[in-house]
Amino acid sequence: MRCIVFGRAARAMSGAAGVVLLACSEPSAAPVAPDGPTLDAAPPSVAFGIWRPGPGECSSAIHDRYSTIGPDGKRYPTWHPPVDPLTGCSFGHEHGRDPRGSALYREVGDLPFGYVNEQLDAAGLGLRRHEDHVGHKIEWENDIVLRSGGGAGQLLEVRCDVMTKLHQGTHSKDAFTNNLHELNYHLRCSDRTEMHVALLTAIGRPGEFERTCGGTVTVGPATPVNSPAGGGKRRIPDWTCVESKVLVPEGRGSDFGVLHESWETHSEVRSADGNRVLASFDPYFQVFRPSRYFDPRQPDGVARPAALCTHAEHDGRRARTKECDPVLQAVSGGAFTMLPFDDPRSPFNGARRQVDINNNKVRNAGGPRVWYTDPFGRQGRRDPFPGSVRQVLSAIDNDYGVGLGGPVIGGDRPYGGTGTRAPN
Amino acid sequence: MRPTTPHAGRSRAFRASPERRGAAGATVLLTLLLTAILTALWPLAATAQPTRDSTSGGLATPAAIRRDASAFARRVGLWASAGLGRGSAGLTCPACQETQTPALTAQFAVGGRVRERFHVGVALWSWLDVVGDGVDRTARGLEVIARHYPSRDSRWFLTGGLGTSRFAIDDGDARFHAAAPALSLGLGWDLPMRGVVLSPMLAITSSTGGPLRSDRTGNAIAEDARLGLWRTTLSITWF
Numbered sequence: 089m090r091c092i093v094f095g096r097a098a099r100a101m102s103g104a105a106g107v108v109l110l111a112c113s114e115p116s117a118a119p120v121a122p123d124g125p126t127l128d129a130a131p132p133s134v135a136f137g138i139w140r141p142g143p144g145e146c147s148s149a150i151h152d153r154y155s156t157i158g159p160d161g162k163r164y165p166t167w168h169p170p171v172d173p174l175t176g177c178s179f180g181h182e183h184g185r186d187p188r189g190s191a192l193y194r195e196v197g198d199l200p201f202g203y204v205n206e207q208l209d210a211a212g213l214g215l216r217r218h219e220d221h222v223g224h225k226i227e228w229e230n231d232i233v234l235r236s237g238g239g240a241g242q243l244l245e246v247r248c249d250v251m252t253k254l255h256q257g258t259h260s261k262d263a264f265t266n267n268l269h270e271l272n273y274h275l276r277c278s279d280r281t282e283m284h285v286a287l288l289t290a291i292g293r294p295g296e297f298e299r300t301c302g303g304t305v306t307v308g309p310a311t312p313v314n315s316p317a318g319g320g321k322r323r324i325p326d327w328t329c330v331e332s333k334v335l336v337p338e339g340r341g342s343d344f345g346v347l348h349e350s351w352e353t354h355s356e357v358r359s360a361d362g363n364r365v366l367a368s369f370d371p372y373f374q375v376f377r378p379s380r381y382f383d384p385r386q387p388d389g390v391a392r393p394a395a396l397c398t399h400a401e402h403d404g405r406r407a408r409t410k411e412c413d414p415v416l417q418a419v420s421g422g423a424f425t426m427l428p429f430d431d432p433r434s435p436f437n438g439a440r441r442q443v444d445i446n447n448n449k450v451r452n453a454g455g456p457r458v459w460y461t462d463p464f465g466r467q468g469r470r471d472p473f474p475g476s477v478r479q480v481l482s483a484i485d486n487d488y489g490v491g492l493g494g495p496v497i498g499g500d501r502p503y504g505g506t507g508t509r510a511p512n
Numbered sequence: 513m514r515p516t517t518p519h520a521g522r523s524r525a526f527r528a529s530p531e532r533r534g535a536a537g538a539t540v541l542l543t544l545l546l547t548a549i550l551t552a553l554w555p556l557a558a559t560a561q562p563t564r565d566s567t568s569g570g571l572a573t574p575a576a577i578r579r580d581a582s583a584f585a586r587r588v589g590l591w592a593s594a595g596l597g598r599g600s601a602g603l604t605c606p607a608c609q610e611t612q613t614p615a616l617t618a619q620f621a622v623g624g625r626v627r628e629r630f631h632v633g634v635a636l637w638s639w640l641d642v643v644g645d646g647v648d649r650t651a652r653g654l655e656v657i658a659r660h661y662p663s664r665d666s667r668w669f670l671t672g673g674l675g676t677s678r679f680a681i682d683d684g685d686a687r688f689h690a691a692a693p694a695l696s697l698g699l700g701w702d703l704p705m706r707g708v709v710l711s712p713m714l715a716i717t718s719s720t721g722g723p724l725r726s727d728r729t730g731n732a733i734a735e736d737a738r739l740g741l742w743r744t745t746l747s748i749t750w751f
Contacts, residue, residue: 236683236685236686237685238645238646238647238683238684238685238686239643239644239645239646239647239683239684240647240681240682240683240685240686240687240688241686242609242611242643242645242647243608243609243611243643243647243649243681244607244608244609244681244686244688244724244733245607245609246607246733247606278606278607278734279606279607279732279733279734280735453731484731485729485731486731486733487726487729487731488686488688488726488728488729488731488733489686489687489726489727489728489729490685490686490726490728
């Protein structure tokens with residue numbers, strides 16, 4: 089197994105070179121610095137080079153400098169700041185928190201966005217799933233505290249460093265039907281729990297989602313059509329929620345809190361031998377003020393929350409909230425006009441997020457630290473196979489008979505305000 | 513390979529909150545007060561069990577009382593003791609919170625004198641703390657003990673024990689325990705009284721590191737949990 093490599097742009101920003109991740113020959117192998125020719129010589133992955141700039145934004149060439157090399161030797165996009173520090177131009181999107189501050193970064197390195205999607209192509213499962221660029225969102229926190237829910241939680245705690253990356257696009261029709269999303273999950277705790285996992289997590293059932301305000305909405309076929317179902321739910325607002333909570337008569341205030349997505353994931357790493365669960369984890373990924381909600385009357389079902397600020401029903405119900413103030417621009421004569429949904433000044437840009445850390449279980453006592461699974465985290469074996477993804481798990485069993493719940497991370501870190509706009 | 517011990521050094525020493533410290537101080541004061549009262553009553557008690565003294569017409573004198581104490585110490589044979597008191601205990605480990613609470617402690621021991629100034633025996637001690645929210649913390653230990661009097665007439669003694677300890681946390685749902693070898697050291701004072709001896713004692717106990725395991729699954733949430741315990745006990749010993 090070779091190591092993943094950091095991109096040139098990352099080196100340029102930090103003045104230091106690094107490398108790493110899910111792919112070193114030893115679980116904690118030291119980073120290896122790549123050089124420019126190495127990146128240029130690497131074959132591009134499907135995910136590389138797919139982003140296109142809007143007017144006035146950084147060029148694709150600048151964007152593509154933020155790349156890394158995956159365990160398969162291909163070149164992948166990776167995290168970059170929303171504004172390029174070398175040129176000052178904006179990318180118009182963000183990928184969450186700068187991973188270089190994570191205590192896990194030296195081991196994990198830059199995350200190759202789309203690596204697991206790429207492995208699905210090679211896995212021979214008859215499935216193909218690639219995701220857009222802007223949906224990759226990183227969140228991490230050092231030294232979080234996990235506790236049991238009972239009184240013993242006053243006395244015992246487990247401290248962890250955690251880093252996650254989920255592809256969580258909240259601007260397009262994709263997640264209305266598609267339940268497979270790339271997830272990287274890295275965790276190291278004081279009780280020796282450790283996992284470095286990358287997989288396509290199946291969030292709920294394909295072809296449908298859960299309405300934020302209750303109920304299931306069936307939309308249509310997923311991509312791929314034979315996507316497996318998984319645990320968890322994708323909670324997404326739709327017109328029903330908007331009609332009941334946002335569009336209100338005079339004298340009432342709109343509840344824009346319903347414009348909130350919660351992707352409640354449950355992921356597992358399983359062995360091929362007996363389909364045994366080697367590890368599981370349940371982080372919940374929440375996005376406040378996404379740039380979409382589902383409206384079956386719209387093309388592709390995509391409607392824009394920003395448009396609600398000027399929308400009025402026949403009976404006079406409309407959005408009544410200060411949330412719309414940034415969206416409405418005053419023009420002469422006291423009339424208002426609305427900002428386009430993708431204007432950087434709109435708060436509906438999906439840049440406010442948080443992650444709940446829950447139920448990190450490892451049942452790998454006596455097992456190897458390194459497993460190779462298919463892109464869904466299944467069929468875990470000791471040796472790599474076509475389309476396999478390397479997973480690292482500590483050789484312990486951390487089931488204590490009680491669940492350990494963690495904190496919410498990232499809720500106090502809005503990532504907007506730097507030219508970031510929908511689609512983000 | 514990169515070191516993977518990011519939490520090294522996070523073990524927490526016991527540190528009681530101001531309220532807890534106040535309660536602990538009250539415990540010590542209470543024990544000292546009891547000791548003082550018993551000390552004051554001791555001559556009366558000694559009088560109630562007449563001590564022959566030709567120089568004082570049959571009344572107990574301090575010299576006579578000291579002779580009685582000496583007589584106790586010179587006795588040879590088995591003894592048994594039981595005591596109650598207050599103590600504070602906690603675990604130090606990467607998973608352990610800073611919680612040290614004064615709570616009830618008890619000790620039972622049996623043994624014998626092997627020499628005039630040297631006793632040996634076996635002691636069973638326990639400590640129970642009801643934290644609240646349905647959480648109990650318990651500590652108990654079984655030790656081989658030795659007691660040494662610095663001089664033939666000394667009422668002060670040093671004591672030590674070596675054995676096993678077990679610390680448990682139980683909230684009805686989560687149950688964890690740590691068991692490990694433990695060492696106790698203590699200091700006490702004998703007050704002979706009506707055929708028994710009252711002994712106020714202060715002891716500290718520390719265990720070697722051991723895993724803190726879930727009772728339900730046997731899995732360790734921490735590998736190096738160390739018990740720390742101090743206790744004040746007022747014991748009655750029968751010879």
